[in-house]
Amino acid sequence: MNTIAPNSFRTGPDERGRFGQFGGRFVSETLMPLILDLEAEYEKAKTDPAFWDEMDHLWKHYVGRPSPLYFAPRLTEHLGGAKIYLKRDELNHTGAHKINNVLGQILLARRMGKTRIIAETGAGQHGVATATVCARFGLKCIVYMGKADVERQKPNVFRMRLLGAEVVPVTSGRGTLKDAMNEALRDWVTYVEDTFYCIGTVAGPHPYPAMVRDFQSIIGKEVREQMQEQEGRLPDSLVACIGGGSNAMGLFHPFLDDKDVRIIGVEAGGHGVDDRMEHCASLTGGRPGVLHGNRTYLLQDGDGQILEGHSISAGLDYPGIGPEHSWLHETGRVEYVSVTDAEALEAFQLSCRTEGIIPALEPSHALAHVAKIAPDLPSDHLLVMNMCGRGDKDIFTVADALGTTI
Amino acid sequence: MSRIERRFAALRDEGRKAFVAYVMAGDPDEATALEVVKGLPGAGVDIIELGIPFTDPMADGPAIQAAGQRALGAGMTLAKTLETVRAFRETDGDTPIVLMGYYNPIYSMGVDAFLAAAVEVGVDGLIVVDLPPEEDDELCVPANAAGLNFIRLATPTTDDRRLPKVLENTSGFVYYVSITGITGAGAANAGQVAPEVARIKAAGGLPVCVGFGIKTPGSAAEVAGVADGVVVGSAIVERIGRGDSPADVLAFVKSLADAAHGV
Numbered sequence: 319m320n321t322i323a324p325n326s327f328r329t330g331p332d333e334r335g336r337f338g339q340f341g342g343r344f345v346s347e348t349l350m351p352l353i354l355d356l357e358a359e360y361e362k363a364k365t366d367p368a369f370w371d372e373m374d375h376l377w378k379h380y381v382g383r384p385s386p387l388y389f390a391p392r393l394t395e396h397l398g399g400a401k402i403y404l405k406r407d408e409l410n411h412t413g414a415h416k417i418n419n420v421l422g423q424i425l426l427a428r429r430m431g432k433t434r435i436i437a438e439t440g441a442g443q444h445g446v447a448t449a450t451v452c453a454r455f456g457l458k459c460i461v462y463m464g465k466a467d468v469e470r471q472k473p474n475v476f477r478m479r480l481l482g483a484e485v486v487p488v489t490s491g492r493g494t495l496k497d498a499m500n501e502a503l504r505d506w507v508t509y510v511e512d513t514f515y516c517i518g519t520v521a522g523p524h525p526y527p528a529m530v531r532d533f534q535s536i537i538g539k540e541v542r543e544q545m546q547e548q549e550g551r552l553p554d555s556l557v558a559c560i561g562g563g564s565n566a567m568g569l570f571h572p573f574l575d576d577k578d579v580r581i582i583g584v585e586a587g588g589h590g591v592d593d594r595m596e597h598c599a600s601l602t603g604g605r606p607g608v609l610h611g612n613r614t615y616l617l618q619d620g621d622g623q624i625l626e627g628h629s630i631s632a633g634l635d636y637p638g639i640g641p642e643h644s645w646l647h648e649t650g651r652v653e654y655v656s657v658t659d660a661e662a663l664e665a666f667q668l669s670c671r672t673e674g675i676i677p678a679l680e681p682s683h684a685l686a687h688v689a690k691i692a693p694d695l696p697s698d699h700l701l702v703m704n705m706c707g708r709g710d711k712d713i714f715t716v717a718d719a720l721g722t723t724i
Numbered sequence: 725m726s727r728i729e730r731r732f733a734a735l736r737d738e739g740r741k742a743f744v745a746y747v748m749a750g751d752p753d754e755a756t757a758l759e760v761v762k763g764l765p766g767a768g769v770d771i772i773e774l775g776i777p778f779t780d781p782m783a784d785g786p787a788i789q790a791a792g793q794r795a796l797g798a799g800m801t802l803a804k805t806l807e808t809v810r811a812f813r814e815t816d817g818d819t820p821i822v823l824m825g826y827y828n829p830i831y832s833m834g835v836d837a838f839l840a841a842a843v844e845v846g847v848d849g850l851i852v853v854d855l856p857p858e859e860d861d862e863l864c865v866p867a868n869a870a871g872l873n874f875i876r877l878a879t880p881t882t883d884d885r886r887l888p889k890v891l892e893n894t895s896g897f898v899y900y901v902s903i904t905g906i907t908g909a910g911a912a913n914a915g916q917v918a919p920e921v922a923r924i925k926a927a928g929g930l931p932v933c934v935g936f937g938i939k940t941p942g943s944a945a946e947v948a949g950v951a952d953g954v955v956v957g958s959a960i961v962e963r964i965g966r967g968d969s970p971a972d973v974l975a976f977v978k979s980l981a982d983a984a985h986g987v
Contacts, residue, residue: 334858344827344854346783348879348904351886490789496780503782508905510881608827608854609780621801622832624779 327574335524340641343523345611348507357525381411387544392672400695404705414707415565416447422533424451427514434458437516438502440495441633442474444518449483459483462501465493495636519562520640523611534568555580558704559684561634563643565706584687586629587656598627599656600639601647614641630659631679661686678707727848728820728896732931742953743984748775748791750800763974765819768981776825783853785908787958802829813846822849839870849873849896857889891928900934908958912937918950941983948984
């Protein structure tokens with residue numbers, strides 16, 4: 319690409335919330351003062367040791383951090399190349415990496431005196447994490463979820479309701495994650511006084527992409543320490559799946575300036591990345607545009623209308639991607655590839671059978687790419703894949719795809 | 725002097741308030757929408773706001789969301805929206821037209837190409853909901869340079885600290901959003917709106933039109949009493965959505981315009 323590589327990849331965003339040309343604050347005037355307030359509060363919290371002490375305490379005692387960095391012997395043997403480590407974020411409370419970020423945002427909401435928390439969710443993992451932390455702190459929680467997702471993720475809908483959250487099915491558009499995000503923004507613009515919008519990924523207007531990244535970076539920080547302990551050096555490559563890209567950014571960010579570490583993001587290729595646009599690979603199959611508060615790569619038609627895309631994984635079913643990923647793509651620091659539904663399904667089963675780990679469909683995408691590259695890498699190559707979620711929520715989808723009924 | 729400035733000067737001379745009507749381009753189809761747009765000045769509309777359809781209208785309520793879906797379903801695009809303006813200008817050289825929408829279709833066309841086309845077909849102003857002053861160099865500054873008015877929304881959350889920034893590159897008029905919320909929701913309250921209008925006028929001197937939550941001739945008259953103009957969108961678009969004929973839609977528009985004008 320034609321962007322000049324910066325001295326450091328870890329200093330963004332700039333004061334306008336930009337990573338190169340990406341990011342920014344493309345929101346309506348009603349929300350602008352709220353976003354500036356949030357930014358000011360986050361800047362204060364970021365350098366307040368008391369804030370991080372509380373995070374560390376909750377991460378350890380409530381979430382169960384640090385999550386293990388697990389050497390996967392049978393997977394390594396089966397693929398016959400690189401030494402494969404799994405970062406076990408699926409072992410977190412609520413079964414995914416999402417809670418790392420939710421805790422941070424809810425602590426911020428409390429500092430700001432906000433009593434009403436809203437969130438959008440696709441697969442339901444972010445919604446469950448938000449409902450969980452709201453229950454823990456006694457806060458009112460409203461989760462917007464596309465009608466189509468409410469139907470295909472019934473167990474998570476029930477979990478959220480058990481946790482005391484109100485789940486609002488969104489019927490506008492095609493009823494998926496992007497429509498849920500539109501509806502959450504419509505809520506926020508209406509209830510500006512007491513409401514905190516807890517965004518689930520590294521997207522949205524500044525400061526969300528940077529803030530969510532900072533909260534998720536605990537993943538990569540732990541990997542650095544754990545790999546030093548176990549192998550005495552840094553890993554050679556990192557692989558993570560990307561919808562909006564929060565688990566990937568959390569793993570990647572602490573390593574961006576270690577130029578010998580190869581970093582690969584895996585997008586959802588759906589039925590294949592081609593003109594049919596039945597995929598969610600924003601970087602490999604989209605172009606820059608503006609949606610949900612930021613400029614980033616988007617799936618869109620020639621008129622700038624946003625396309626829905628498709629993925630077997632509800633968590634990757636989003637037509638955009640975090641703006642920092644768009645920048646890392648254009649600077650060439652991170653490689654972005656895509657994996658199809660069918661390849662992800664195969665990797666899902668591989669993980670079950672070789673390691674006894676039922677992965678979520680999202681990290682199954684990352685694993686499918688690992689399975690492609692690992693055999694050609696030497697046996698001393700240290701590869702870390704982020705196992706960012708567990709697959710209990712996906713068993714119905716997988717059963718359906720495999721032609722079985724439960 | 726722009727067409728919008730001329731219109732406000734004329735209204736001031738006549739001692740009248742502005743009635744601004746919003747309709748979505750291409751809703752329910754290109755030809756019907758053009759027929760409605762062409763009829764708006766005759767129904768008493770002083771300024772036309774023409775919506776650019778977009779898949780993800782984050783600041784709009786159900787009525788305008790549905791209008792966008794109908795238009796997109798009928799094949800409407802930004803390029804065709806500009807053609808609607810061109811066709812309108814063949815019959816009306818005086819009524820200002822403001823395009824209202826979201827940034828992505830414009831960004832997708834290319835800002836320079838869009839501005840050149842907008843000026844050429846006879847657009848007078850732009851309202852782009854997701855471009856706050858913080859992003860002025862994207863479109864606002866180039867639009868002003870191209871001779872178009874960039875009309876900004878001021879809202880109940882725009883406090884005195886922030887108001888100068890909101891007004892800085894605004895021209896034509898200021899659109900005061902009467903409620904926190906989406907289009908078509910809530911109800912504008914003239915008593916609450918009056919001091920806000922006065923505050924904005926004092927800060928910038930531009931005419932202030934009030935919109936969001938004005939649905940009936942009664943509320944149009946009430947709010948017109950405390951502002952320089954009123955904007956009605958959702959209530960008109962809902963009638964288009966339920967299949968009213970252009971003549972019936974325009975009769976309803978006339979009842980709103982008459983009320984706003986104090987007729």
